[in-house]
Amino acid sequence: MEDVKLLKPVKNRKPITTHFTKYHTIYIFTIILFITGIIFGAIIVNSMNFVQKTDLYFYLERFFLSYLQEDTVTHQSLFKNAFFYHIQFLSLLFFLGIAVIGLPIIWVLLFVKGVAIGFTVGFFVNQLGLKGLIFSFSAIAPQNLIIIPIYIIASSFAMIFSLTLLQSMFSKRYKQPILQIFYRYIIVFTGLLVIVSIAALLESFVSFETMRIISDRIIK
DSSP states (O other): OOOOOTTOOOSSSOHHHHHHHHTHHHHHHHHHHHHHHHHHHHHHHHHSOHHHHHHHHHHHHHHHHHGGGOTTOOHHHHHHHHHHHHHHHHHHHHHHHHHSTTHHHHHHHHHHHHHHHHHHHHHHHHHHTHHHHHHIIIIIHHHHHHHHHHHHHHHHHHHHHHHHHHHHHHOTTOOSOHHHHHHHHHHHHHHHHHHHHHHHHIIIIIIHHHHHHHHHHHTO
16 A cells, blocks of 8 residues: 655755655545536526526526625625534535545545536526626636635645555554644644634625626626
């Protein structure tokens, strides 16, 4: 089994570069898995019949014309909901990495995330053409430019830690202290939670205002 010690101390002055170089196969796997989910989401859109697309578009149109125009919707409440959602998802990845047997569930979660984004963007482009692409780029892309890398990194770290636990249990040659690795695992996820708060801010302020401004011009 390949040595998968998590963030093992290195003498190199660039430990982050060393880490990504050492585990590049895992990161490539998670990226490919996520992209596959995006493609699958777009395929689902194309497989929908006319009635299904019409019904879904009607629901989305009502959503943009009502929810986005409500004065009761505040930036604070949107930030709270977005931030806690990301906390829950990252926490789930964290505990799945510890569980060892949660490794395939991590793959499923990342794939489903890709499907959701692929379906959302694909549906708007399918229904609105260039306007849908502009809407997706303006309202969906900003926060996802941060969220997607965070989810990929979190999934990769959870996989690495899970593989590290497996190696410690089944390999007699493994001598790296698990507790020390676990502390680093906690630090990494804590840092990701801090970064994801920026995405929540973008989602609740920039993206929401963008959707509110362009919904009347594009969705109608």
